[in-house]
Amino acid sequence: MIISIKSSFDLESTLFSGQVFRWQKFDGWYFGVIFDHVVKIKQIDNSIEVYCENTDKFFVSRMLSKYFNLDLDIDEVYNQLPKDEFVQNPIKKYKGMRILKQDPWECLISFICSSVSNIKRISKNIEDLCINLGNNIHLGSYSRQSFPTPQDIIYAGPDFLRELKLGFRSEYIYQSAKMIESGEVNLEELYSLSYDESLQTLVSLPGVGDKVANCVLLFAFNKLDAFPVDVWINRAITRNYLKGEKLPPLHVRNWSRNYFGNYAGYANHYIFHGIRLQD
DNA sequence: GTGAGGCCTTCAGC
DNA sequence: AGCTGAAGGCCTC
DSSP states (O other), X not given: OEEEOSSOXXXXXXXXXXXXXXXXXXXXXXXXXXXXXXXEXXXXXXXXXXXXXXXXXXXXXXHHHHHTTTTSOHHHHHHHSOOOHHHHHHHHHXXXXXXXXXXXXXXXXXXXXXXXXXXXXXXXXXXHHHXXXXXXXXXXXXXXXXOOOHHHHHHHHHHHHHXXXXXXXXXXXXXXXXXXXXXSSOGGGGGGSOHHHHHXXXXXXXXXXXXXXXXXXXXXXXXXXXXXXXXXXXXXXXXXXXXXXXXXXXXXXXXXXXXXXXGHHHHHHHHHHHHHSOO
16 A cells, blocks of 8 residues: 655654654564554655555554654745754755654653663663563564553563663653553643643653653654753754853753744754764 | 752673 | 773652
8 A cells, every 4th residue: 555645754764763662674664563553664755655464454544644644744844944054954864754643651651761771772671561561463474562551561560670671760660650540640631731731741750851751742742842852952952052051951942942933843853863863 | 949969771992 | 801981861869
């Protein structure tokens, strides 16, 4: 099945820019799991080829269209960002890289795992969680696992998470799972809340500070004005726009949201991807 | 209100 | 070989 896309598209950059950690590439095909579905896709020109097998094509098409946010005209996003070359250069270079609409729960746990870590280790942590605690799912002879539910995490317990080498993040993940399972925090309702309100809810979870919360708002909840500030972004923004002044992350976040506007999150991700790949 | 130190584990660099 | 520091942050004192 072919899904054609109206605006720019770059599948490789989209899947391997550090916003999501479960995609694997073999023989030019990208294999991933979206909710409980194994997906096999590749890019052909400006469209996505989807490998289907006994699956409802209409359903898969809708699912991917939502996941990649294909209704968003990304060229219009570029137009609305500032014209300075610091943001326009990586846009030119990785034109078509999209911000996904991931499963909030998986995204949350992924970014709790990201603290003092790196993409390679985060990916291994997440995959180990799925292999040990998820359900088997498959596409033809290709097998993967679904992302474990909060219940699965609670049942496993913090000691088991430590055995999976999640380190000090184990307690955070376990406690967050409990708060979500109990209903104390309801992720679904964040879709309809404002940036400030949803941010406030997310940072009430253990292991979730301003940076992690902004990642979840951006990569799962499609709040495109979210602006995660890690050490790299902090350095990049202060050096290029703020005279190299040493400023706290919150200050850089607020300045950037004001400067870049409604699509600040897109600016963030392009700048981040640019500096991450430049060595 | 702000800042330094500790935290699991891995991996690169001496 | 074995040590040391850093790695996409958060929490606590």
